[in-house]
């Protein structure tokens with residue numbers, strides 16, 4: 001299936017992310033990405049779709065450099081980040097915010113401390129593990145973290161342990177932690193897969209609001225096509241390690257979805273219960 005590109009013409013906006021001919025081969029021999037190319041601008045709220053195993057998570061993990069690409073380039077605001085290591089890699093991970101399905105919070109820390117973890121890469125010197133994060137950060141970082149919590153609507157939970165929160169609340173903490181990083185781009189790998197429909201809508205609304213108010217591009221992997229249709233401005237369709245669709249969600253018709261999902265899209269189309 002050849003890539004079908006229906007992306008609107010760029011209007012002079014410089015790409016925030018540029019991916020050129022990206023290949024990722026795992027040591028097992030599986031080639032999860034087979035030459036993927038696309039650009040992301042500040043206007044983009046992108047949803048990545050495709051069958052299980054199509055390469056969606058691998059793509060996001062390469063973009064924030066949790067994985068090192070085998071070949072190809074990833075440019076972040078024009079800077080090639082595909083092979084950086086050490087301190088430069090830490091800086092890249094600060095600039096690329098990542099939200100995971102399982103939240104990835106530190107359970108025994110408070111909500112505020114988890115958000116402050118998003119500021120860790122702003123520190124020049126290592127922080128002793130024995131100290132409370134809230135005690136070692138400068139006042140301006142604390143105030144910033146509280147503002148991030150307010151932006152996601154849970155500042156009243158600041159001093160509660162992360163493991164006492166509901167899934168939806170934990171994902172809000174993860175989003176606040178990403179905001180604390182002041183990222184250039186936000187990636188979210190199945191951020192609503194562990195949530196009930198109401199919390200899922202709340203999390204997606206939050207991501208959309210952050211995108212619209214701050215002009216930060218967002219790339220999200222989603223499985224439920226009803227959410228894809230509600231939230232995507234642009235869709236990347238992946239199949240077997242290749243990009244096979246790049247265009248607006250309005251042009252993603254059933255026949256094309258069938259082709260992207262190789263005829264196994266029944267569950268993906270399944271509507272979730274209506275949410276408020």
Ligand SMILES: Nc1ncnc2c1ncn2[C@@H]1O[C@H](COP(=O)(O)OP(=O)(O)OP(=O)(O)O)[C@@H](O)[C@H]1O
Nearest residue numbers: 026028030032050051052053054055056057058059
């Ligand atoms: N750590 C790994 N080692 C070896 N192979 C891997 C690894 N992670 C993923 N793969 C393989 O790479 C391919 C792409 O996997 P990936 O997780 O990126 O797909 P996906 O589209 O995100 O799937 P899902 O929707 O199920 O999460 C699959 O064949 C998978 O088995």
